[in-house]
Amino acid sequence: MSDWYSMNVVLIQTTLTTFLLALSIQVPLRFGVFSFAGVGAFGIGGYTGVIAMVHLEWTTWPSVALGTLLAGVVVFGLGLLVQRLNGLYMGMATIAFTLIISVVAVNGGDLTGGAGGLYGALGDIYTGHIVAIAAVVVAVAVWTEAKGMGRRIDTVRDDPELAGAIGIDVAKYRLASFAISGLIGGLAGAITTLLRSTITPAEVNFHLVIVALTAIVVGGARSWVGALIGAVVFVWLPTVISFVAEWEKVVYGLIVAVAAIYLPNGVLGVVKDVVHRVRTRDERARLAVLQEKG
Amino acid sequence: MGSAARTRRTLLAGLAACAVFATAACGSSAEGGSGGGIQSTIKIAQVQDQTGAIAYAGLGASEGAELAIEEIDEQGFLGPGVKVELAKYDTAGEIERASSEMTKAMGDRDVDVIIGPAATQQAAAVAPLVGRQKVPTVFTQAGGDGVVVNDYTFRATPPMESYYEQVLDHLKQKGATNISVLYNATFPTFALLGEDAVPEMAKARGMNIVQSLPVQTTTQDFAGQSQQIAQKRPDALVMLLIAPQSVTALRQLKDAGYDNRIVATSVQAAGNIAAAGADADGLVYPVPFSTAMDGESSVAFTAAFREKYRKDPTPYAADGYDAMWFIARAIKASGDSSREGIRQGLATVAKEGFTGAMGKLTFEGNDARIDGALVQWRDGKETLAQ
Amino acid sequence: MQNLLNAATLGSIYLLFALGMALVWGTIGILNFAHGATFMFSAFVGHLVTRDTELPFVAVVLIAVLVGAAIAALIQLLAFRPILKRSKNQHAAEMRILIGGIGVAAIPLALAQHVTRSSPFGFRSSYDAEVIQFLGLRLTTTAAVVIVAGLAIGIGLTVWVRRSRQGLALRAIGVDAETAAGMGVNRTVLAFGTMATAGALAGLAGALLTFQLGAIAPETGDQLLIKAFAVIVLGGLGSMAGTVIGAYVLAGAETLVLHLNYGTWVDAVSFGLIFLILLARPQGLFGRKEVRRT
Numbered sequence: 001m002s003d004w005y006s007m008n009v010v011l012i013q014t015t016l017t018t019f020l021l022a023l024s025i026q027v028p029l030r031f032g033v034f035s036f037a038g039v040g041a042f043g044i045g046g047y048t049g050v051i052a053m054v055h056l057e058w059t060t061w062p063s064v065a066l067g068t069l070l071a072g073v074v075v076f077g078l079g080l081l082v083q084r085l086n087g088l089y090m091g092m093a094t095i096a097f098t099l100i101i102s103v104v105a106v107n108g109g110d111l112t113g114g115a116g117g118l119y120g121a122l123g124d125i126y127t128g129h130i131v132a133i134a135a136v137v138v139a140v141a142v143w144t145e146a147k148g149m150g151r152r153i154d155t156v157r158d159d160p161e162l163a164g165a166i167g168i169d170v171a172k173y174r175l176a177s178f179a180i181s182g183l184i185g186g187l188a189g190a191i192t193t194l195l196r197s198t199i200t201p202a203e204v205n206f207h208l209v210i211v212a213l214t215a216i217v218v219g220g221a222r223s224w225v226g227a228l229i230g231a232v233v234f235v236w237l238p239t240v241i242s243f244v245a246e247w248e249k250v251v252y253g254l255i256v257a258v259a260a261i262y263l264p265n266g267v268l269g270v271v272k273d274v275v276h277r278v279r280t281r282d283e284r285a286r287l288a289v290l291q292e293k294g
Numbered sequence: 295m296g297s298a299a300r301t302r303r304t305l306l307a308g309l310a311a312c313a314v315f316a317t318a319a320c321g322s323s324a325e326g327g328s329g330g331g332i333q334s335t336i337k338i339a340q341v342q343d344q345t346g347a348i349a350y351a352g353l354g355a356s357e358g359a360e361l362a363i364e365e366i367d368e369q370g371f372l373g374p375g376v377k378v379e380l381a382k383y384d385t386a387g388e389i390e391r392a393s394s395e396m397t398k399a400m401g402d403r404d405v406d407v408i409i410g411p412a413a414t415q416q417a418a419a420v421a422p423l424v425g426r427q428k429v430p431t432v433f434t435q436a437g438g439d440g441v442v443v444n445d446y447t448f449r450a451t452p453p454m455e456s457y458y459e460q461v462l463d464h465l466k467q468k469g470a471t472n473i474s475v476l477y478n479a480t481f482p483t484f485a486l487l488g489e490d491a492v493p494e495m496a497k498a499r500g501m502n503i504v505q506s507l508p509v510q511t512t513t514q515d516f517a518g519q520s521q522q523i524a525q526k527r528p529d530a531l532v533m534l535l536i537a538p539q540s541v542t543a544l545r546q547l548k549d550a551g552y553d554n555r556i557v558a559t560s561v562q563a564a565g566n567i568a569a570a571g572a573d574a575d576g577l578v579y580p581v582p583f584s585t586a587m588d589g590e591s592s593v594a595f596t597a598a599f600r601e602k603y604r605k606d607p608t609p610y611a612a613d614g615y616d617a618m619w620f621i622a623r624a625i626k627a628s629g630d631s632s633r634e635g636i637r638q639g640l641a642t643v644a645k646e647g648f649t650g651a652m653g654k655l656t657f658e659g660n661d662a663r664i665d666g667a668l669v670q671w672r673d674g675k676e677t678l679a680q
Numbered sequence: 681m682q683n684l685l686n687a688a689t690l691g692s693i694y695l696l697f698a699l700g701m702a703l704v705w706g707t708i709g710i711l712n713f714a715h716g717a718t719f720m721f722s723a724f725v726g727h728l729v730t731r732d733t734e735l736p737f738v739a740v741v742l743i744a745v746l747v748g749a750a751i752a753a754l755i756q757l758l759a760f761r762p763i764l765k766r767s768k769n770q771h772a773a774e775m776r777i778l779i780g781g782i783g784v785a786a787i788p789l790a791l792a793q794h795v796t797r798s799s800p801f802g803f804r805s806s807y808d809a810e811v812i813q814f815l816g817l818r819l820t821t822t823a824a825v826v827i828v829a830g831l832a833i834g835i836g837l838t839v840w841v842r843r844s845r846q847g848l849a850l851r852a853i854g855v856d857a858e859t860a861a862g863m864g865v866n867r868t869v870l871a872f873g874t875m876a877t878a879g880a881l882a883g884l885a886g887a888l889l890t891f892q893l894g895a896i897a898p899e900t901g902d903q904l905l906i907k908a909f910a911v912i913v914l915g916g917l918g919s920m921a922g923t924v925i926g927a928y929v930l931a932g933a934e935t936l937v938l939h940l941n942y943g944t945w946v947d948a949v950s951f952g953l954i955f956l957i958l959l960a961r962p963q964g965l966f967g968r969k970e971v972r973r974t
Binding site for chain 1: 786902958
Binding site for chain 2: 682683686689690693793794797798799800801802809811818820823889892893894895896897899900903935938939941943944946947
C-alpha cells in the first residue's frame with residue numbers, strides 16, 4: 001500500500017489541486033456567472049507564491065496565503081469591472097484577463113523571471129495539508145449547495161429577476177462569486193506551484209481553462225462532487241489507459257466530446273440518475289401495475 | 295445540515311486523517327543502500343516526452359539509448375552476462391506528467407538511474423525531487439537554469455550558450471561587423487541568447503549589434519521584421535527562432551531582399567529546416583552533433599546508427615546515446631550499480647570526461663561541455679562550415 | 681507604406697480564418713472551437729497529398745477547401761446537432777457545444793502531431809511565389825492572392841448575408857430559431873450548409889496561410905482561435921461587415937506594435953482589445969446582439 005502511495009503521490013496531489021482549479025470555475029458558473037478568471041487567479045497565486053519564496057525569502061504557508069489573498073483581491077476587482085456582461089461575453093473578457101497575465105509575466109523582467117520563469121521554490125507541502133485544505137473548501141462548497149443558500153444561488157442563476165423580486169441582492173451574490181473563485185483559484189495556483197517548485201508564463205494559458213472546463217463538464221457541473229469526479233477522471237486517465245500510449249490525446253478528446261454530447265449533467269448526473277432509478281424501482285413498478293388496472 | 299451532508303463531512307475528515315497518518319507512516323523513502331557490486335540486470339528509466347510538441351527529442355533519445363544498450367550488452371562492458379534494461383515513461387509534454395512519471399520511476403526500487411526530461415520546465419520541476427529521493431538523473435537537452443542543481447542531477451547535453459561562441463568566431467572570421475538579432479523572446483533559451491549571451495560575445499569581438507528584434511512564440515508572420523532587416527543591411531543576422539518560425543522567416547527574408555549571412559541554432563538540426571527548401575541554403579548553425587562531424591567516435595556512432603535503423607541519427611539520438619554510455623562508464627568506474635554507486639560513478643566520470651557521439655565531453659561540475667560542430671545546410675544536407 | 685501592405689496581408693489571413701467562425705457564431709449561434717483544428721487539418725491533408733505528387737497551387741487549395749467543408753459537416757452531424765437536439769435551450773447548449781468542440785479538436789491535432797512528429801509541414805507545389813516590386817514596395821504573389829481573396833470573400837459574404845434569401849433565413853435563425861422554423865426555414869439544411877461553408881473557409885485559410893508562411897505546425901490552428909475572438913468581438917457579433925473591419929484593425933494594431941519594436945507585447949494587443957471593447961463598447965463596432973445584462 002505504501003509503495004503504491006509513494007509511486008502515485010504526485011497524482012494524488014495533482015488530483016486535489018486540479019479539483020480546486022475546477023472548483024474555481026464551477027462556483028461562479030453555479031451562480032450563473034460565466035467567468036474563467038479562476039485560471040488567471042491560479043497564475044497570480046502561483047507567481048506570487050514563488051516570488052514570495054524566492055525574492056522575499058518567506059516560508060511556504062505565508063507565501064501561499066499571500067498568493068491566495070492577492071488573487072482574490074484582483075479577481076474581485078475584475079468582477080467589479082465586468083459584472084454587467086453576460087454569457088459568453090463575460091467568458092471572453094475573463095479569458096482575455098487570464099491571457100494578459102501571461103503576457104505581463106513574460107515582460108516582468110527579473111521579478112517574474114521573464115520567459116524562463118522562476119525556479120527553486122520548493123514548498124514544504126505534504127498531501128495531508130492539501131487534503132485538509134480541500135476539505136475546508138469543500139465545506140464551503142457544501143454550504144453553498146445546502147438547502148437554504150443553495151436554493152438562493154440557484155434562483156440567482158436561473159431567474160435573476162425573480163431573485164431580485166424576492167429581495168436577494170443579485171449583484172452582491174455575483175460579486176461574491178468572483179471573490180470566491182479568485183481565492184480558490186489563487187490557492188490552487190500557489191499550492192501547485194510550490195509543489196512543483198517552478199512556474200513559467202507558458203503555464204498560465206488557455207490549456208488550464210480547458211482542463212478546468214472539461215473536468216466540470218465531464219464530472220458534472222452542478223455540484224462540487226462533479227468537479228471532484230472530473231478531476232479524478234482526467235488526472236488518472238493517462239495511467240488507466242496507458243496501453244493506448246500515443247493515442248492518449250485522441251481518447252481524451254473523444255471522452256470529452258462524448259460527455260458533452262450524451263451526458264448533459266456529467267458523470268455525476270448519470271450516477272444520480274441510476275441511484276434514483278434504483279430507489280424508485282418499486283414505486284414505479286407499483287405505478288405501472290396501477291396504470292394497467294385503471 | 296442534512297444527514298447526507300454530515301455523512302460526507304465525516305467521511306472527508308476520516309479520509310484526511312488517513313492521509314496524514316499514511317504520509318507520516320511512509321515517511322521518506324529510498325535509503326541509498328549501496329550494496330556494492332553490479333547487478334545482473336540494470337534497470338534504467340527514461341522519463342521523457344514520447345508524445346507531444348517535442349516528441350522528437352524523447353523518441354530520438356530512445357533510439358540512441360537503445361543503440362548504446364545493444365553495444366554495452368554485446369561488448370560485455372559491465373561484465374559477463376550483465377544486461378541493461380530501458381523502461382520508458384512518457385511525460386507527454388506536461389509538467390505534471392513529468393512529476394508523476396518521475397515519481398513512479400523513483401518509486402520503483404529496481405530503477406537505479408533515470409534519464410530525465412528533455413524539456414527545461416519539466417527538468418526544473420523534477421530536479422529538486424531527485425535530490426530529495428536520492429536518485430541519480432542524467433538529463434538530455436533541458437538547457438535552461440534550475441536543472442543541474444544538486445548532487446544527483448547531471449546533464450549530458452551542454453546548454454546552447456556554452457557552445458555558441460564558435461558562431462560569433464565564424465562571423466568575425468568572415469569579416470562581419472554589423473549584426474542584427476531576430477529572436478523569440480518568450481522562449482527561455484533564445485531569450486537568454488538574444489538578450490545577454492550574443493550581445494556580450496559580439497562586443498567582446500568588436501562587432502556591433504545594430505538591430506534587436508524580439509518576437510513571441512505565437513508570432514507566425516515575419517514580413518515586417520524581414521523588411522526592417524533588409525533595410526538595415528547588416529553583415530549577418532542571428533536568427534533565434536523555433537522550427538516553424540524559422541521556415542517562414544527564411545522565406546520572408548529572401549522575399550524582402552535580404553541576402554547576407556544568416557546564422558541560427560541547433561533547433562534547425564534533425565531536418566527541421568527541410569521544409570524551407572532552397573531558402574535555407576547557406577544557413578549556418580552550431581550543433582552538438584551532426585552526421586557531418588569527422589571525429590572518430592562520431593563517425594563510428596553514425597555508422598552504427600545507420601546500420602541499426604537505416605536512417606541518419608539526429609542530435610537527440612546522439613545525446614541519448616552519450617547519456618547511456620555516461621551511465622555505463624559510471625557503473626564501471628564505481629563498480630556499483632546501486633543508486634548511490636551510480637551517483638558516485640557519474641561524478642567520477644564527469645571529472646575525467648569521456649568521448650562519445652558528440653565528440654570529447656568534459657564537464658563543468660555535473661554539466662557537460664563540448665566543442666560541438668558548426669554546420670552549413672545546403673541541398674538538404676549538413677556539411678561542416680568552413 | 682510597406683507596413684500597410686503587411687497589415688493588409690496579415691488582416692486578410694485573420695479575416696479568412698475568422699469569417700468561418702463569425703458566420704456560424706453570428707447566425708446559428710455555434711461557437712466552434714474545432715475551427716482551428718479544421719484549418720490545420722485541411723492544410724495537413726494537402727501536405728500528405730503533395731508528399732508524393734507535386735501539385736499546382738489551385739489543386740492544393742481545392743483539396744484543402746473540400747477537406748475543410750467535409751470535416752465541418754462531419755462535426756455538425758456527429759457532435760453539434762446531437763447536442764442541440766438534446767438541450768433544453770440555446771443557453772444550455774452553448775457550454776456543451778464549446779466543450780464538445782474542444783474535445784473534437786483534440787483528435788485531428790493528435791493525428792497530425794503523430795505523423796509529423798510535431799515538425800513543421802508544408803506543400804510541395806509547382807507554384808513558387810515571386811516578388812512583385814512597385815513604387816519601391818515589395819509584395820509576394822502569395823500575399824497578393826491572400827489580400828484579394830480576403831477582401832473579395834469578406835465583402836462578398838457580407839453582401840450575401842445581407843441581401844440574399846438564404847442570408848435572410850440565416851439571420852432569422854440567429855434572432856429567433858423557433859419563429860424562423862415556423863416560417864418555413866429549414867434549420868437543419870441551413871445549419872449544415874453554414875457549417876460546411878465555414879469549414880471550406882477554414883480550409884482555404886489553411887492552404888493560403890501555409891503557402892504564405894512556407895510551413896505551419898500542428899499547433900498553429902489553435903493559436904489563431906484567440907485572434908479570431910478578438911476580431912469578432914471588435915467587429916461585433918452578428919455583423920459580417922464588423923468582422924471584415926475588425927480583422928484589418930487588429931492586424932493594423934499588431935503591425936504598429938511590431939513597428940515600434942515591442943515584439944513581446946503583440947499578443948497583448950488582441951487580449952487587451954477584447955477586454956477593452958467588452959468593457960467600453962460591448963457590441964463592438966457594428967454589432968447588434970444583446971450583450972449587456974438588463
